[in-house]
Amino acid sequence: xxxxxxxxxxxxxxxxxxxxxxxxxxxxxxxxxxxxxxxxxxxxxxxxxxxxxxxxxxxxxxxxxxxxxxxxxxxxxxxxxxxxxxxxxxxxxxxxxxxxxxxxxxxxxxxxxxxxxxxxxxxxxxxxxxxxxxxxxxxxxxxxxxxxxxxxxxxxxxxxxxxxxxxxxxxxxxxxxxxxxxxxxxxxxxxxxxxxxxxxxxxxxxxxxxxxxxxxxxxxxxxxxxxxxxxxxxxxxxxxxxxxxxxxxxxxxxxxxxxxxxxxxxxxxxxxxxxxxxxxxxxxxxxxxxxxxxxxxxxxxxxxxxxxxxxxxxxxxxxxxxxxxxxxxxxxxxxxxxxxxxxxxxxxx
Amino acid sequence: xxxxxxxxxxxxxxxxxxxxxxxxxxxxxxxxxxxxxxxxxxxxxxxxxxxxxxxxxxxxxxxxxxxxxxxxxxxxxxxxxxxxxxxxxxxxxxxxxxxxxxxxxxxxxxxxxxxxxxxxxxxxxxxxxxxxxxxxxxxxxxxxxxxxxxxxxxxxxxxxxxxxxxxxxxxxxxxxxxxxxxxxxxxxxxxxxxxxxxxxxxxxxxxxxxxxxxxxxxxxxxxxxxxxxxxxxxxxxxxxxxxxxxxxxxxxxxxxxxxxxxxxxxxxxxxxxxxxxxxxxxxxxxxxxxxxxxxxxxxxxxxxxxxxxxxxxxxxxxxxxxxxxxxxxxxxxxxxxxxxxxxxxxxxxxxxxxxxxxxxxxxxxxxxxxxxxxxxxxxxxxxxxxxxxxxxxxxxxxxxxxxxxxxxxxxxxxxxxxxxxxxxxxxxxx
Numbered sequence: 001x002x003x004x005x006x007x008x009x010x011x012x013x014x015x016x017x018x019x020x021x022x023x024x025x026x027x028x029x030x031x032x033x034x035x036x037x038x039x040x041x042x043x044x045x046x047x048x049x050x051x052x053x054x055x056x057x058x059x060x061x062x063x064x065x066x067x068x069x070x071x072x073x074x075x076x077x078x079x080x081x082x083x084x085x086x087x088x089x090x091x092x093x094x095x096x097x098x099x100x101x102x103x104x105x106x107x108x109x110x111x112x113x114x115x116x117x118x119x120x121x122x123x124x125x126x127x128x129x130x131x132x133x134x135x136x137x138x139x140x141x142x143x144x145x146x147x148x149x150x151x152x153x154x155x156x157x158x159x160x161x162x163x164x165x166x167x168x169x170x171x172x173x174x175x176x177x178x179x180x181x182x183x184x185x186x187x188x189x190x191x192x193x194x195x196x197x198x199x200x201x202x203x204x205x206x207x208x209x210x211x212x213x214x215x216x217x218x219x220x221x222x223x224x225x226x227x228x229x230x231x232x233x234x235x236x237x238x239x240x241x242x243x244x245x246x247x248x249x250x251x252x253x254x255x256x257x258x259x260x261x262x263x264x265x266x267x268x269x270x271x272x273x274x275x276x277x278x279x280x281x282x283x284x285x286x287x288x289x290x291x292x293x294x295x296x297x298x299x300x301x302x303x304x305x306x307x308x309x310x311x312x313x314x315x316x317x318x319x320x321x322x323x324x325x326x327x328x329x330x331x332x333x334x335x336x337x338x339x340x341x342x343x344x345x346x347x348x349x
Numbered sequence: 350x351x352x353x354x355x356x357x358x359x360x361x362x363x364x365x366x367x368x369x370x371x372x373x374x375x376x377x378x379x380x381x382x383x384x385x386x387x388x389x390x391x392x393x394x395x396x397x398x399x400x401x402x403x404x405x406x407x408x409x410x411x412x413x414x415x416x417x418x419x420x421x422x423x424x425x426x427x428x429x430x431x432x433x434x435x436x437x438x439x440x441x442x443x444x445x446x447x448x449x450x451x452x453x454x455x456x457x458x459x460x461x462x463x464x465x466x467x468x469x470x471x472x473x474x475x476x477x478x479x480x481x482x483x484x485x486x487x488x489x490x491x492x493x494x495x496x497x498x499x500x501x502x503x504x505x506x507x508x509x510x511x512x513x514x515x516x517x518x519x520x521x522x523x524x525x526x527x528x529x530x531x532x533x534x535x536x537x538x539x540x541x542x543x544x545x546x547x548x549x550x551x552x553x554x555x556x557x558x559x560x561x562x563x564x565x566x567x568x569x570x571x572x573x574x575x576x577x578x579x580x581x582x583x584x585x586x587x588x589x590x591x592x593x594x595x596x597x598x599x600x601x602x603x604x605x606x607x608x609x610x611x612x613x614x615x616x617x618x619x620x621x622x623x624x625x626x627x628x629x630x631x632x633x634x635x636x637x638x639x640x641x642x643x644x645x646x647x648x649x650x651x652x653x654x655x656x657x658x659x660x661x662x663x664x665x666x667x668x669x670x671x672x673x674x675x676x677x678x679x680x681x682x683x684x685x686x687x688x689x690x691x692x693x694x695x696x697x698x699x700x701x702x703x704x705x706x707x708x709x710x711x712x713x714x715x716x717x718x719x720x721x722x723x724x725x726x727x728x729x730x731x732x733x734x735x736x737x738x739x740x741x742x743x744x745x746x747x748x749x750x751x752x753x754x755x756x757x758x759x760x761x762x763x764x765x766x767x768x769x770x771x772x773x774x775x776x777x778x779x
Contacts, residue, residue, distance in 0.1 A: 124607075125603045125604075125605075125606035125607035125612065125622070126603045126606075126607075126622070127622070128622060128624045128626035128627045129526060129527045129528070129616075129621045129622060129627050129630075130526050130527075130626070130627070130630055132626070135626065197609075198609060199608075199609020199610040199612070199613070200609060200612060200613055201528075201613035201616075201617075203524065203526070203527075203528045203616070234523070234526075235524050235525065235526050235528070236520075236524065237524055237528065237530075237617075239520075240520040240522065240524070241520070242520075243518065243519060243520025244520040282606070283528075285526045287630075318520075321519055325519070325521065
């Protein structure tokens with residue numbers, strides 16, 4: 001009998017992929033997926049249970065299926081997608097509290113994995129350049145997703161204090177990008193013109209969606225515990241990312257960012273909140289030593305590789321240039337000349 | 350106007366109006382080439398154009414996207430220019446015509462044949478951008494006075510500049526976790542400071558070999574002069590005078606990183622926040638790190654207290670060096686105190702603006718922006734023998750007495766070197 005894994009937020013991209021990946025894994029016997037809406041595609045091998053995490057229904061689900069591992073992915077990053085800040089906070093914080101209460105009561109759960117985020121470190125001019133897992137947030141995010149995640153992490157830590165037999169892993173992920181996933185960062189780069197904070201240029205770090213998925217799987221199956229930073233190697237600057245995406249930028253004074261939110265056309269649900277603009281001003285970079293040493297996880301994509309794959313996958317205007325550059329080169333750097341000769345012959349004939 | 354100016358008539362308008370986009374793009378490419386040649390001529394030597402033109406031609410691929418609309422019939426190989434092409438101005442073909450025209454067919458052939466490949470709109474934009482880069486390069490070639498370095502060097506410099514601009518515009522460069530951009534720093538930021546370093550302050554450097562060629566090192570220096578010019582000069586001194594041309598990574602106050610423009614330029618130049626975490630990470634990666642432990646107390650002290658070292662913080666830099674077992678290199682800078690002699694301070698207004706102090710110097714704010722020009726004092730920078738930290742065992746950073754002792758030792762060393770350098774300096778300005 002394999003393990004029984006409960007995945008929350010299974011209708012989201014990462015949740016759905018994780019659930020179907022786990023269902024194929026020989027070490028896993030059953031995968032139960034939980035969400036408020038049914039998954040768009042019906043993944044085989046997953047038992048889907050429609051439940052609102054904010055209600056006590058989740059306790060019944062856990063009791064009935066006897067899950068030994070819970071992967072909590074039901075965190076919403078962009079208020080525009082949740083239908084406002086209030087439902088977002090309810091889902092993120094109250095949903096987690098209900099889930100944790102159910103886990104504490106259940107006798108079967110022995111492992112709890114949360115998809116957290118680098119936003120818990122906050123970002124600002126007083127922060128160190130590279131965040132380690134033991135870096136305290138200074139200043140802590142006071143609102144938005146960052147605040148939610150700090151509260152979520154706090155409640156999860158409470159659980160591991162009350163039930164020391166439950167292993168808890170918090171994966172603090174860099175912003176996830178990739179050809180498919182949607183979040184506040186991918187939405188931002190969908191804007192035709194990127195508003196950037198005037199006079200600032202953030203260091204950004206990304207995690208490829210494929211690596212995010214692999215990391216979650218490793219954490220669900222593996223023995224790692226505690227907070228672990230997950231990010232692709234390297235850093236790109238916001239200005240560099242805009243160049244790679246082929247998007248023009250409009251520098252906007254940071255004070256004017258609330259005004260800016262109203263100018264964003266409807267349909268482009270982009271998070272231009274104060275926190276997001278702060279992140280775009282100062283950036284955040286994670287130290288991934290623990291990821292390598294303790295979790296023994298190696299991302300397949302660098303930050304830049306992940307971002308380029310996102311640009312290529314979404315067909316952003318910069319895609320052609322990236323394709324051109326990544327084409328394997330055979331000749332010397334001024335490769336125009338030999339090819340020209342060959343092409344000339346072809347055309348003459 | 351000069352004779353070169355008279356050739357500026359350019360292509361006649363009817364040539365451009367020929368057949369819409371194709372002719373226009375062709376004309377743009379050609380006019381860029383003309384600009385190159387003209388700029389080179391303006392440099393005053395016929396030879397310049399001969400040497401620059403091939404360099405510019407080497408970049409043929411960048412012109413391709415602009416010509417892709419040309420109809421196939423026009424692309425037929427042949428030395429004759431199409432009817433819509435602007436005629437070559439007679440004056441030019443007389444003087445430098447040989448080399449420039451000689452390259453003409455080759456370039457045309459190159460662009461025509463490659464034009465068959467498909468390009469997206471982004472390539473078109475890249476093309477426009479590179480066209481702009483071409484023009485800028487050509488203009489620069491014309492504006493720069495003929496130097497003794499020779500035209501080949503000038504041409505090479507322009508080609509490098511263009512290659513640099515192209516990479517920047519395509520986002521094709523690397524930064525590290527701290528935001529350090531070695532390419533931008535080496536090509537632009539330090540180059541902008543160099544005239545100040547060489548001509549204005551005439552910096553003399555001693556003992557730079559005390560910084561090891563490889564591995565971590567913590568350079569500790571005095572801080573003075575109202576604005577932190579000394580940090581920039583020490584960074585440039587280490588880069589230019591050190592045999593290994595090391596990049597010194599300065600540690601800065603949080604005020605630097607919360608200031609627009611300054612903050613991200615500082616990060617791109619290699620600076621990061623003065624915290625133990627960042628300092629230890631940089632040192633453990635084998636970087637040379639610069640620290641100014643006096644902080645605002647040093648840089649904002651009145652002129653009457655010049656060359657008197659302030660308190661050296663809490664010795665955090667010694668802890669970082671002990672933990673990472675890297676040598677501490679004391680550094681004394683003379684000359685920085687006289688750049689902006691701080692005669693007064695407006696603490697109330699400074700607090701209102703969120704600044705640590707608001708200086709009054711003999712020229713600022715009385716002369717307006719002119720008051721921001723530093724006085725041309727003569728600078729001396731001396732790096733002393735490193736203080737070794739490997740000999741103290743593990744956990745030495747946990748011994749506060751040792752930390753205080755080492756802090757004092759470094760501080761005394763810098764103070765003594767400052768006095769010696771002041772004795773050696775003939776006058777403030779020479």
